[in-house]
Amino acid sequence: PLLDNTAYTVSITASVSDEIVSKTSSFRTGYIEKPIQISPKIMAAEDLASPLLRHTFFTGAVISHATLYVSGNCLFRPFINGAAITNNFVIGTKGVARALNVTSLLTSDNNTLGLWLMKDTKDYKNETPYVQCGLHFCTIDGESITIDLSSDWFYKNSPITVTEVGEVYDNRVSIDKWCDSYSSI
Numbered sequence: 001p002l003l004d005n006t007a008y009t010v011s012i013t014a015s016v017s018d019e020i021v022s023k024t025s026s027f028r029t030g031y032i033e034k035p036i037q038i039s040p041k042i043m044a045a046e047d048l049a050s051p052l053l054r055h056t057f058f059t060g061a062v063i064s065h066a067t068l069y070v071s072g073n074c075l076f077r078p079f080i081n082g083a084a085i086t087n088n089f090v091i092g093t094k095g096v097a098r099a100l101n102v103t104s105l106l107t108s109d110n111n112t113l114g115l116w117l118m119k120d121t122k123d124y125k126n127e128t129p130y131v132q133c134g135l136h137f138c139t140i141d142g143e144s145i146t147i148d149l150s151s152d153w154f155y156k157n158s159p160i161t162v163t164e165v166g167e168v169y170d171n172r173v174s175i176d177k178w179c180d181s182y183s184s185i
Helices: none
Strands: 007-016 019-028 051-058 063-072 075-080 098-101 110-118 131-139 144-147 154-157 160-163 166-169
Touching: 063 075, 063 110, 110 131
Parallel strands: none
Antiparallel strands: 007 019, 051 110, 051 154, 063 098, 063 131, 075 110, 131 144, 160 166
């Protein structure tokens, strides 16, 4: 049986013709017995097509490993301290959180979680985009901490607008460093 919050390695070896092929992958389980706390719906207060959301928090410890759990009704792209966690927008999965390893992005000081949300261009008239998330980490001293992400979100519209003909990116309103820890926007 898999254990909560544990790193596992999987190795697969196969024989292809006369050649032996091996692949190795690793993953960390979430919390099976006691689910991680997920926030209520997080969204911009206005009906923005593609809001930038930002939440700053303090860890106060050296992190051994950290996981961001995210689900939503839209496309989203998560950032920590100005660094993108994913290369592209992720398709939201209502009620099923994606687990993203963010260990290398957190500091023992102030940190900022940024979420760039965007309505699905196939259904641009849908409800206001929202996400639900939880950020959990363990310190090198073995302490287990969940960051409260239920309030204190700052939001601003992104340079993207979505219409019936697709999305438009207006570089004139681009916001540099919008989710850095000490950003003033």
